[in-house]
Amino acid sequence: MVLIWVLFKSLVLNFVFMLRIVGVGLDDGEVTQKGLEAIERSEKAFAEFYTNTETIDLELLEEETDQSIQKLSREEVEQQDKILESAKSSDTAFLVSGDPLTATTHYDIKHRAEESGLEVEVVHAPSILTSVAETGLNVYKFGRVVTLPENMKPDSVIEHVNKNDSVGLHTLILLDINYSADEAAEKLIEMDESLSDRDVIMIERANMDDQRIS
Amino acid sequence: MVLIWVLFKSLVLNFVFMLRIVGVGLDDGEVTQKGLEAIERSEKAFAEFYTNTETIDLELLEEETDQSIQKLSREEVEQQDKILESAKSSDTAFLVSGDPLTATTHYDIKHRAEESGLEVEVVHAPSILTSVAETGLNVYKFGRVVTLPENMKPDSVIEHVNKNDSVGLHTLILLDINYSADEAAEKLIEMDESLSDRDVIMIERANMDDQRIS
Numbered sequence: 001m002v003l004i005w006v007l008f009k010s011l012v013l014n015f016v017f018m019l020r021i022v023g024v025g026l027d028d029g030e031v032t033q034k035g036l037e038a039i040e041r042s043e044k045a046f047a048e049f050y051t052n053t054e055t056i057d058l059e060l061l062e063e064e065t066d067q068s069i070q071k072l073s074r075e076e077v078e079q080q081d082k083i084l085e086s087a088k089s090s091d092t093a094f095l096v097s098g099d100p101l102t103a104t105t106h107y108d109i110k111h112r113a114e115e116s117g118l119e120v121e122v123v124h125a126p127s128i129l130t131s132v133a134e135t136g137l138n139v140y141k142f143g144r145v146v147t148l149p150e151n152m153k154p155d156s157v158i159e160h161v162n163k164n165d166s167v168g169l170h171t172l173i174l175l176d177i178n179y180s181a182d183e184a185a186e187k188l189i190e191m192d193e194s195l196s197d198r199d200v201i202m203i204e205r206a207n208m209d210d211q212r213i214s
Numbered sequence: 215m216v217l218i219w220v221l222f223k224s225l226v227l228n229f230v231f232m233l234r235i236v237g238v239g240l241d242d243g244e245v246t247q248k249g250l251e252a253i254e255r256s257e258k259a260f261a262e263f264y265t266n267t268e269t270i271d272l273e274l275l276e277e278e279t280d281q282s283i284q285k286l287s288r289e290e291v292e293q294q295d296k297i298l299e300s301a302k303s304s305d306t307a308f309l310v311s312g313d314p315l316t317a318t319t320h321y322d323i324k325h326r327a328e329e330s331g332l333e334v335e336v337v338h339a340p341s342i343l344t345s346v347a348e349t350g351l352n353v354y355k356f357g358r359v360v361t362l363p364e365n366m367k368p369d370s371v372i373e374h375v376n377k378n379d380s381v382g383l384h385t386l387i388l389l390d391i392n393y394s395a396d397e398a399a400e401k402l403i404e405m406d407e408s409l410s411d412r413d414v415i416m417i418e419r420a421n422m423d424d425q426r427i428s
Contacts, residue, residue: 025338029248032239032340036247099340101347102354122348124244124340124421126237126313129353131338133315139343140316140359144383163381169358207338 018042019087019113021100023125026207028057035123039065042093044086050074051105052097053177055208061095069095083109087118099127131206132172135213143169148188150179158192232256233301233327235314237339240421242271249337253279256307258300264288265319266311267391269422275309283309297323301332313341345420346386349427357383362402364393372406 020038024031024047031039039045045067047058058069076082086092100106100122113120133139143164146157157173164171175184181202189196204212234252238245238261245253253259259281261272272283290296300306314320314336327334347353357378360371371387378385389398395416403410418426 023340025246027248029251030246030338032244032246033250034241034243037243099344099347102344104352104354107347107352124239124345126246126338126340127344130313130316130341130343133313133321134336138318138321140318143357143378143381145354164357167357167377167381 016117016119017087017089018091018119018121019083019110020091020093020121020123021106021110022093022095022123023100023127024056024061024095024097025126026052026098026128026131027055027209028060030126030207031061032123032125035125036065038121038123039067039069039093039095041091042067043090045069045093045095046072046083046086047095048072048074048077049097050077050177051103055205056095056097058095067093077109078105084113084116084118087113088116099125099129102127102129126207128174128203128206129172132203134206134211135201135203137170137201141168141170142172143167145172145174147174148176148179148184150176150183153187153191155191158188158195161188161195162192230331230333231301231303232305232333232335233297233324234305234307234335234337235320235324236307236309236337237314237341238270238275238309238311239340240266240312240342240345241269241423242274244340244421245275246337246339249339250279252335252337253281253283253307253309255305256281257304259283259307259309260286260297260300261309262286262288262291263311264291264391265317269419270309270311272309281307291323292319298327298330298332301327302330313339313343316341316343340421342388342417342420343386346417348420348425349415349417351384351415355382355384356386357381359386359388361388362390362393362398364390364397367401367405369405372402372409375402375409376406 020042022035022038024035047069058071062069072082083092083094096106110120129145130139144160146160148157161171175181185200202214234256236249236252238249261283272285276283286296297306297308310320324334344353358374360374362371375385389395399414416428
């Protein structure tokens with residue numbers, strides 16, 4: 001029995017590689033102990049930061065985990081599927097900012113990895129979805145979160161803000177990288193003039209020493 | 215000028231103590247690097263876990279941070295105000311499960327500490343509010359979060375579930391410690407029969423190795 005199990009293990013289990021999607025939070029030092037271990041234990045490590053501004057010092061993480069981390073472009077993650085390709089032949093860590101499952105693109109990678117038979121481990125981390133409470137607003141009283149891209153005017157954004165409003169909930173509006181909040185606010189009012197009397201609280205560089213709330 | 219500044223600093227600044235509210239996540243190893251440093255740097259450390267089941271091994275944290283951590287009861291935190299009392303005379307770390315600002319009681323402590331002139335640092339951590347995405351539901355599509363206590367039937371819970379529902383949003387219902395989800399579901403249906411045809415996904419021991427989703 002033992003022999004068969006050993007044989008089975010070497011034949012099958014060794015060929016199931018692990019994809020570890022590791023959240024690194026919003027600032028240096030916000031990766032968890034689990035996260036550091038996950039990066040250390042992997043054979044390869046990649047990172048993407050196109051969903052957020054680059055607030056994480058990858059070199060520091062490389063030193064701490066004794067692991068070389070390759071930064072990927074959006075195209076390499078989404079079109080070339082570098083993460084899944086790597087995870088098919090080696091234990092792979094994929095570093096993403098914030099908490100891993102809040103971005104649709106990471107959720108999609110998890111789903112497809114599982115479908116192709118890989119084992120997936122998610123390592124959670126601090127996220128803007130809870131840091132928003134630093135504004136003084138109760139995190140329980142937020143409705144649907146929306147993203148406002150710089151070069152688009154999606155009607156759905158206004159629709160969700162108004163729906164949240166109709167049941168007394170705040171809306172967290174995530175802005176595209178480097179999109180100024182002033183311009184974003186102007187665009188929203190242009191899209192729906194009734195928004196012009198809303199109060200807006202802005203949080204910049206959340207979780208960082210120079211975090212600003214205005 | 216320099217002398218006056220030094221005098222000012224020794225007279226005033228040294229008497230401003232720091233309260234560090236440190237999230238330790240939902241499982242061992244989910245405290246961040248910032249969190250470990252915050253515990254190490256403090257003179258005193260307290261923890262409360264009455265807002266969550268006890269999933270964190272405090273002894274392990276004591277070893278890692280070389281700090282003695284005192285566990286407080288609900289009464290000591292809320293009635294006796296042990297945290298604020300300590301922070302008035304020494305740099306104090308207050309360890310709480312999940313992310314610090316998601317529980318109203320911790321938010322309140324932060325607010326009162328700031329009002330009494332203390333400096334407050336919040337160290338963020340993984341939270342159930344993002345781990346809920348492990349269920350497969352999109353974290354962006356949740357509405358207001360509610361808490362269902364075991365011994366109460368607050369109408370507001372049903373009200374918020376229905377409001378979220380009316381704008382197409384899921385509801386995360388946090389249960390009291392050790393309150394069985396089956397019993398909670400029965401109570402909800404008893405309170406509002408129209409809830410009986412709702413789908414429910416249950417997540418237990420979130421972020422832990424034996425996490426269960428059903």
